[in-house]
Amino acid sequence: MSANVLFDAPGPRARVRNRVVGALAALAILALLWFVYRRLDDSGQFASYLWEPFQYTDIQQRIVDGLVATLKAFALAAVFSLVLGAALAAGRLSDHAPVRWVATVVVEFFRAMPLLIMIFALYVGVFTSAPLWALVIGLTLYNGSVQAEIFRAGINAVPKGQREAAYAIGLRKTQVMVFVLIPQATRAMLPSIISQLVVTLKDTSLGYIITYEELLYTGNLIAKNSAGFPFIPMIIIVAPIYILMCLALSALANWIERRGRRSRKGAPPKAGDIKAVEAAAE
Amino acid sequence: MSFRTTAAAALAVLALTATATACGKEGSPSSSGTPDKSGSSSAAAAELPTYTVKTGVDLAGSKTWDRIKKNGKLVVGVKADQPNLGYQDPGSKKYSGFDIEIAKMIAADLGFDESKIEFKTIQSANRETALAGGQVDYYVGTYTINDERKKSVSFAGPYFVAGQDLLVKKGSGIKSTDDLKGKKVCSATGSTSIQRIKDGGYGAEPVEYDSYSLCVQNLASGQVDAVTTDDAILKGYAAQDPANLEVVGKPFSEEPYGVGLLKDDKVLQEALTAALKNHEDNGDWKKAYDATLGKSGVSAEIPQLES
Amino acid sequence: MNVLLDNFALFREGFLGTVELTALSGAIALVLGVIMAAFRVSPVPPLRAFGTVWVTLLRNTPLTLLFFIAALVLPRLGLNTWSFFRLAVLALSCYTSAFICEAVRSGINTVPLGQAEAARSLGMTFTQTLRLIILPQATRTVLPPIGSLLIALTKNSAIAGGFSVFELFSVQKTLGEEGYNIFAIFIWVAVAYLIITLFISAVFRLLETRLAVAR
Numbered sequence: 001m002s003a004n005v006l007f008d009a010p011g012p013r014a015r016v017r018n019r020v021v022g023a024l025a026a027l028a029i030l031a032l033l034w035f036v037y038r039r040l041d042d043s044g045q046f047a048s049y050l051w052e053p054f055q056y057t058d059i060q061q062r063i064v065d066g067l068v069a070t071l072k073a074f075a076l077a078a079v080f081s082l083v084l085g086a087a088l089a090a091g092r093l094s095d096h097a098p099v100r101w102v103a104t105v106v107v108e109f110f111r112a113m114p115l116l117i118m119i120f121a122l123y124v125g126v127f128t129s130a131p132l133w134a135l136v137i138g139l140t141l142y143n144g145s146v147q148a149e150i151f152r153a154g155i156n157a158v159p160k161g162q163r164e165a166a167y168a169i170g171l172r173k174t175q176v177m178v179f180v181l182i183p184q185a186t187r188a189m190l191p192s193i194i195s196q197l198v199v200t201l202k203d204t205s206l207g208y209i210i211t212y213e214e215l216l217y218t219g220n221l222i223a224k225n226s227a228g229f230p231f232i233p234m235i236i237i238v239a240p241i242y243i244l245m246c247l248a249l250s251a252l253a254n255w256i257e258r259r260g261r262r263s264r265k266g267a268p269p270k271a272g273d274i275k276a277v278e279a280a281a282e
Numbered sequence: 283m284s285f286r287t288t289a290a291a292a293l294a295v296l297a298l299t300a301t302a303t304a305c306g307k308e309g310s311p312s313s314s315g316t317p318d319k320s321g322s323s324s325a326a327a328a329e330l331p332t333y334t335v336k337t338g339v340d341l342a343g344s345k346t347w348d349r350i351k352k353n354g355k356l357v358v359g360v361k362a363d364q365p366n367l368g369y370q371d372p373g374s375k376k377y378s379g380f381d382i383e384i385a386k387m388i389a390a391d392l393g394f395d396e397s398k399i400e401f402k403t404i405q406s407a408n409r410e411t412a413l414a415g416g417q418v419d420y421y422v423g424t425y426t427i428n429d430e431r432k433k434s435v436s437f438a439g440p441y442f443v444a445g446q447d448l449l450v451k452k453g454s455g456i457k458s459t460d461d462l463k464g465k466k467v468c469s470a471t472g473s474t475s476i477q478r479i480k481d482g483g484y485g486a487e488p489v490e491y492d493s494y495s496l497c498v499q500n501l502a503s504g505q506v507d508a509v510t511t512d513d514a515i516l517k518g519y520a521a522q523d524p525a526n527l528e529v530v531g532k533p534f535s536e537e538p539y540g541v542g543l544l545k546d547d548k549v550l551q552e553a554l555t556a557a558l559k560n561h562e563d564n565g566d567w568k569k570a571y572d573a574t575l576g577k578s579g580v581s582a583e584i585p586q587l588e589s
Numbered sequence: 590m591n592v593l594l595d596n597f598a599l600f601r602e603g604f605l606g607t608v609e610l611t612a613l614s615g616a617i618a619l620v621l622g623v624i625m626a627a628f629r630v631s632p633v634p635p636l637r638a639f640g641t642v643w644v645t646l647l648r649n650t651p652l653t654l655l656f657f658i659a660a661l662v663l664p665r666l667g668l669n670t671w672s673f674f675r676l677a678v679l680a681l682s683c684y685t686s687a688f689i690c691e692a693v694r695s696g697i698n699t700v701p702l703g704q705a706e707a708a709r710s711l712g713m714t715f716t717q718t719l720r721l722i723i724l725p726q727a728t729r730t731v732l733p734p735i736g737s738l739l740i741a742l743t744k745n746s747a748i749a750g751g752f753s754v755f756e757l758f759s760v761q762k763t764l765g766e767e768g769y770n771i772f773a774i775f776i777w778v779a780v781a782y783l784i785i786t787l788f789i790s791a792v793f794r795l796l797e798t799r800l801a802v803a804r
Contacts, residue, residue: 006697006705006723007632007715018633025635039666043503056307058373112786113779114744116751116758121775124765128408129417198649205651209492209751211405216653222372224363224495227522231499231661239654246649407766434768468753472766489673489753499661504669 040232050230054237059222066218067241073132073204073214077139078197084140085147092152095173103148110145116206118142123210131212135204143200150196154189155181194253198246205242215241330383331569333390333561341392344549346419356394358385359404359418359542363495365518366574368423370403377401380514381539383570384441384558385422388541391557405492407472410434413542420554421542424512426474427588436547437540438554440585441567442575444512445533446475449519451501451526456508458532462486465507468497475511478535494519502526512537514575538585555587562587592764592773599760604781606756610677610746611785615739617682622689623724629694632715640690647687652745655680656752677749685742689735696731697723729800736793740786757781 010018040046053059091103110118119138127134158181166180208216215238223234341347350356360381361368368381382401389399404412409425412418413435424444427437448467450456456465463485469476471490479488489506491497497509498519509516513533520527541554561567562584593600628640647655659680660673668676700723708718750758757778764774 006630006718008709010632014632022633022635025633025639029635029639036666040662043665045665053372056373062372062375109779112740112744112783114747114758114782116747117761117775117778117782120758120761120765121771124408124411125771125775128411128415202649202651205653206748208653209748211403211408216651216657220657221362221370224493224499225370225372229495229499229502229522231496231657232665235654235658235662239650239658242651242654243646243649247645250649407762410766410768471762491753492751496660500664503661503664505660505664 045232050228050233053226062218066215070204070214073135074201076136077200080140081143081147084144085151088148089151107145107148110141115142115203119206119210131210134210135207135212139200139203146196150189150192154185158184191253191257198249201246330573331566333387335390335395336393339393341549341553344547346544346547346550350419355398355400356389357400357402357418359412359421360401361423362403363493364515380574381422387561387566388554388557406470413544425540425542426537427540435542436545436551438551439540440538441558442539443585444514444537446535447513447516447533448530449509449516449527452528459484459534467508467510468500468506469510470494592769593777603757603760607746610749610756611743614678614681615742618685618689621686623693625690626693644687644690647684652684652748655684656748660752673753677754681746688738692734693731696727699730700726732793732797736790739789743785
């Protein structure tokens with residue numbers, strides 16, 4: 001924590017100055033919020049008729065349906081991308097050069113492609129009648145490649161001595177991987193894996209563009225087919241749902257990271273080695 | 283912030299959204315399905331016709347028909363956000379409007395009851411791929427017949443002729459297409475309307491969204507100056523916010539609407555044309571019209587069918 | 590028929606659109622991200638809170654939803670004279686700035702404690718310490734993640750194509766409607782993106798070697 005090293009414990013004058021700056025900043029932030037509220041209010045966004053549709057059980061049911069569709073796409077993509085990631089990581093760590101090359105090309109290509117471009121091509125080209133699969137396969141290819149890099153970095157970050165010792169006591173290649181490397185790598189990788197899952201969850205909203213009836217698509221449909229087009233009320237309702245889902249997942253990642261740090265048996269690999277890969281994921 | 287409190291809070295809120303379904307007003311915001319708030323009393327009284335379902339229909343030699351028989355139901359592509367034409371109620375998910383009625387009367391002549399039709403929302407930009415890929419059996423959704431499109435799909439119809447027009451804010455000063463120079467004009471991606479704005483030399487800046495309702499929302503916020511598409515569609519939007527929006531009322535094109543189908547499926551094309559002819563002659567067309575589009579005061583003329 | 594040669598002008602326009610979006614949003618995101626990182630380590634609690642809220646909200650909102658907000662909410666707040674391009678730049682740069690802020694902050698944490706302590710004992714203020722001592726040293730560790738973030742930004746800019754900004758995704762959509770084989774289009778659009786992303790990683794590799802020598 002270098003944050004508190006960057007400045008001295010404030011003396012009386014600095015305390016006053018900080019308070020003044022703080023008060024001004026707080027005022028500015030509040031003024032901004034007030035301005036946003038007033039502007040929306042002035043343009044009639046809080047008029048009751050715009051919010052009325054959302055009081056009906058049918059509409060609420062639609063939103064829940066959309067949420068379920070979002071979670072379904074997320075669950076499928078999460079499972080498939082972890083499986084694909086494991087397979088590709090195994091390929092990249094393989095002893096056979098051709099396997100390594102193929103895995104490397106696949107990982108590098110799909111990591112470099114914009115997800116939307118892939119999903120759209122899959123939707124138009126193959127899955128016109130099943131946008132769910134265009135979305136899930138697109139998400140799987142992209143996130144699987146990113147997860148593969150996280151796995152690989154995690155395995156490589158396990159101290160070399162571990163692997164050597166395992167071979168020395170006569171374990172086979174697979175055994176070294178399964179009993180020695182993966183268990184140690186997992187603890188360090190888990191936060192990065194979950195961060196990538198948050199990205200996966202957020203990206204399910206791309207389903208909106210290919211007419212998969214997920215949360216954002218549903219919200220949009222409700223807004224455009226209700227009197228007065230309540231797009232802004234829709235955003236005010238849908239945005240917190242997304243943010244809370246992602247926050248819950250991120251919090252899980254943080255919690256695991258903290259727990260991992262607490263029980264430092266056998267020194268897990270440094271999280272820093274994986275951080276760089278994680279950044280690539282966003 | 284510890285994980286436990288955050289997660290608990292998040293879960294609590296999610297649970298709240300879930301349980302919120304348990305308390306609230308029953309049913310859907312508008313049972314009629316049309317957001318027409320002006321409540322024009324006499325026209326609204328017009329009732330939708332019912333169609334006699336034919337039996338023993340067989341269209342040998344039609345690829346589409348083979349698929350229909352296998353599925354045991356019709357899949358019809360429609361629009362979902364055009365009041366009085368193709369409109370989906372956000373609560374009950376039921377479709378209504380003139381295009382929907384046309385789809386139903388054709389289905390009846392193919393031997394399919396209303397309950398055996400599955401409506402599918404297809405955006406303007408995806409219509410050709412949906413028909414070519416067999417995602418829908420036919421498409422009824424403000425689909426203008428033109429030569430460019432005839433390269434990739436076939437049409438039956440026209441069953442209605444609309445004209446491209448402009449929707450503007452009241453008092454905007456836009457009186458005709460001559461006033462469009464330098465203005466932002468919004469329409470749907472892949473529609474004939476946006477193509478005409480791009481190619482027509484009006485000097486307007488085209489803005490594209492995947493649906494007209496986003497355009498209308500942007501018109502209301504002043505982000506675009508006009509929304510352009512067929513007058514029949516625009517009148518439905520103007521009716522949703524009559525205090526602020528108006529249709530210019532000078533159509534500058536003819537948009538013959540057709541039923542889109544798989545290219546070169548001659549057998550199906552003939553069957554659909556015959557079905558349209560049948561319902562135009564027996565008065566169903568007029569009844570369906572009065573109960574839907576007629577309410578927003580669009581002129582009613584049965585167009586001449588292409589052979 | 591060759592998709593690329595028949596539509597070269599369209600591809601060029603889309604390519605330039607993506608480059609412009611990426612370059613502008615990237616520049617703004619860098620500035621905004623560093624400011625937010627400074628907020629997050631500053632001695633003033635409201636600024637710290639603002640930085641935290643900014644990062645938390647933006648990192649956990651889907652970009653598609655942010656674009657919705659940019660296209661529908663911001664015009665209501667008085668930005669209705671802004672073009673869609675500018676709104677898209679705003680959405681992309683705010684989103685990316687949250688990630689850059691976190692990268693910069695973890696970069697700040699890697700600078701040895703002694704550096705900041707030495708600066709303080711020389712009597713430097715918070716801004717001086719940050720500007721003259723910490724950030725220059727953090728730059729080295731922060732470069733690789735920022736390079737990745739800019740590549741991510743390039744890819745994310747595709748969503749703008751769904752909101753009336755002309756770039757490479759719009760090219761894909763337009764040509765798809767015109768009936769070209771979607772996978773042929775995909776290959777060329779992919780090549781266009783690869784050119785941009787490879788360029789960015791080349792620039793960052795160059796910067797890294799430069800700075801590594803200067804150590």
